[in-house]
Amino acid sequence: MPRLIANNKIMLLENQKKETATKRQPGYVMKMVAKPGKGKLLRKLATDGMRIANEGGNWVHCLVENEPDTLWTFEFFESEEAKVKYEESDLADQLRDEILELLAEPPLRIVVTPFSASWLNQ
Numbered sequence: 407m408p409r410l411i412a413n414n415k416i417m418l419l420e421n422q423k424k425e426t427a428t429k430r431q432p433g434y435v436m437k438m439v440a441k442p443g444k445g446k447l448l449r450k451l452a453t454d455g456m457r458i459a460n461e462g463g464n465w466v467h468c469l470v471e472n473e474p475d476t477l478w479t480f481e482f483f484e485s486e487e488a489k490v491k492y493e494e495s496d497l498a499d500q501l502r503d504e505i506l507e508l509l510a511e512p513p514l515r516i517v518v519t520p521f522s523a524s525w526l527n528q
């Protein structure tokens with residue numbers, strides 16, 4: 407069983423509890439680079455879309471210092487079912503089309519599942 411050493415004491419991690427918590431929030435890490443000058447519109451579409459479409463999930467959009475047209479987004483859904491519902495929605499299709507038109511290069515998208523985060527029960 408994994409152990410964490412803190413303040414010279416050994417604390418056992420509750421692996422089963424963590425695994426249960428993390429399985430509820432599948433998600434993506436994405437990097438999107440907008441065409442020059444389109445970064446602000448990309449950020450607006452990404453933010454507005456997540457506010458509407460990912461209710462009950464968590465998301466973070468990050469800027470890259472000195473790269474105003476680059477956006478990193480971390481999206482986590484409440485469940486696998488919520489992720490599928492979002493992916494198959496008309497809104498998601500519309501957002502994808504609008505966002506893809508703004509991009510200077512294909513987006514990088516990696517499927518992830520968080521194992522540790524401030525919002526997860528730990």
